[in-house]
Amino acid sequence: MSGRTINLTLRVWRQQGPGAPGRLETYQAENISTDASFLEMLDIVNERLTLEGREPIAFDQDCREGICGMCGAVVNGRPHGPERETTLCQLHMRHFRDGDTLIIEPFRARALPVVKDLAVDRGALDQIIIAGGYISVNTGQAPEANSLPVPRDDAELAMDAAACIGCGACIAACPNASAMLFTGAKISQFALLPQGRPEAARRALSMLARMDKLGFGNCSNHKECEMECPKGISISNIARMNREFLKAALLSREKIPA
């Protein structure tokens, strides 16, 4: 906590709606405490815009502690800004210098259309989960919890994958706008656990087919998703997903959905 303040020039993407043309507009952010978060800095700018009778910048956000996955924008070309393993809400202004210019844009991908300004529609990520990102167990069916031991290392790896917050930064970072890190994380979490094995083949085939259908690109090993992931999800999850997919396509009786 330093009590310092800085002044910044913001160039922010403004777009009225999904079909409308967008443009970068310039705003000054003045006397910003370096202890403020990036979103608090945007709050301050928005308060001023409101009082000046101008429309505030729309941006998605909720928990402001880096776990809900609702916030996210590209700052100077990097999803969630320059700090590693940090969501936009946990990015603090102490990482910027007085006088900096920040270019702030929405996550861009064909499958994630802009809703307004910096807010995008990530419904496609729910669609990928709907295709098989679950274990089919009804309430009431479960056996006693300790009846199925899970090796600690497997549980830990599954937890590493399960830490995904579904923010979409991996897609925004990828030159192919691929959702393979997101999809691979969910497929890996269940593939690593004995509870997930019965449906593993069907899950891998179905989720990947849905991913393609929704207009996401493929992985060509740029690894930018891993670099920008605020939760440090490893691309080894993509490799595991590919193995699961191959095993399922070649060796199981499951068919790739049309």
Next chain:
Amino acid sequence: MQLDAKIPAGPLEGKWDRQRFELKLVNPANKRKFDLIVVGTGLAGGSASASLAELGYNVKTFCIQDSPRRAHSIAAQGGINAAKNYPNDGDSIWRLFYDTIKGGDFRAREGNVYRLAQVSNWIIDHCVAQGIPFAREYGGLLANRSFGGAQVSRTFYARGQTGQQLLLGAYSSLMRQVAAGRVTMFPRREMLDLVLVDGAARGIVVRNLITGEMERHTAHAVVLATGGYGNVFYLSTNGMASNVTAAYRCYKKGAGFANPCFTQIHPTCIPVHGDYQSKLTLMSESLRNDGRVWVPKKPGDTRRPEDIPEDERDYYLERMYPSFGNLAPRDISSRAAKLVCDQGRGVGPTGRAVYLDFAEAIQRLGKAEIEARYGNLFQMYEKIVAEDPYKTPMMIYPASHYTMGGLWVDYNLMSTIPGLFVLGEANFSDHGANRLGASALMQGLADGYFIIPYTTGGYLAGARLPEVSADHAAFKESEAAARQRIDRLLKVKGQRTVASFHRDLGQIMWEYCGMGRNDEGLAKARKLVADLRAEFWENVRVPGADTDFNQGLENAGRVADFLEFADLMLLDALARRESCGCHFNEAFQTEDHEALRDDENMAHVAVWEYAGEGREPVFHKEPLVFEFVKLATRSYK
């Protein structure tokens, strides 16, 4: 208003069994003829939607965020309690029940709390089956840790992200039902009114937050799981979108509101540092397993913590509560922090903070072990505060976190409005005057997975519910009223932003209705809130239009409701002539500043009934009957 809690008679252990037998059933083939609305997709709403759909009902589920996976349950860190007794340390359903009812300072119902403890074990079974990666021992079996208010280890956890993992489990079950066509999902919708037909809840009016359009949705019953109202304090650990609007609109439609003054102030949050600040971040209570809380013995000591020798430190929780020490319950720990800061012994730039020190634990267990246990929390702290908690003690201070009060429900989780069920933090039911750590996740999932599937059936099978269409006059009226309110907000065009009003409201509530309360302050706060509310409607500035994605407008509606609701909290705090749990009226305290209950006159649930615009709400009592536990003075010494 009739308050019949409908708790079955007979021994505690058999109540829920008996109720499940006595509740009528809906034939499997008839279930698909019923439409159910679930509002909210946190642990309670998500699990309820999935479980009801699995049974065969048609479920329409609504959430405020862009995806049901983002509800604020996701931010819960530490864990979920269950009475599995895996550590063999003496736990049992009865002990979990007793700890919870004692932790709530004997202001919850025995029947409800016992049921909660009974179903706690099924929750763990179900969550493991869903593929939730709980922490495990090397043998592959589930690990446990300790939490405040308990002397056994009964908390299951997934690193510091237990809420996230449990929520994603409920979300995945919900998505499975969307795939099966049994749930229709409506994201980015905000509930603006509950619609009653012939006195029963038959639907809701929502605003589509992207287009601004009003939508009417009909159903045979409505399940509300919209969380708590902690954001009445402006600064809280809640998500920015967490609000009281849906619950408050139900209150205005006749649902009783219970114990609104029971609001939990969590002891371990990162302290306030600037007036631009938008929220406070929780540091999980699990940290108190290994962290020691202290302040300097001498008031006004400005030395750096490492320069203060051991014998000049006051480990005040260990001193005041030797048997629970740093794991004293939340209300008690929060109040103790306030006490030492009021004595001028607080630390940090504002003097409103205490140390949470890991030096001893790091020495005893090694840095690697501390990192394995709390790594993500330490990282989060360092990001926000820019200090390394492995080297310098954390600074923490209490913050608004959870609300035990909520809409009144009976044993079936039905409100005073037939057909309106309320789950999770939105209801008042199980935590009394103080919630223990790791119990919110347990209650949300108990309500959603294991209680509501039975009790909705009981209601639907016994109720006569004629078909209702969205063109019914009641829907038109509700929509018109919601629209009118939005127009009114946009028309003020004043000089102050919504956030500035919210900030002022928060300051009033924190000052007069926070950790320490007194009659004079509460009365003063009622006046201040009334003035602020009047100014809001004359001087607020809401940008933009209603036919658009307009976050300023969304927020304005929520703050307008908080400004009304705050008065209910203050009234309730004035009416409770005792101190209990989180509610500490300075006039009622023991010699050593502990809460002084009045079991003779105050062992009741306070329930408020809306009486119309500008009129004082009507007060009702549901007496709390204790047949199985002896009311004791809560002691953690």
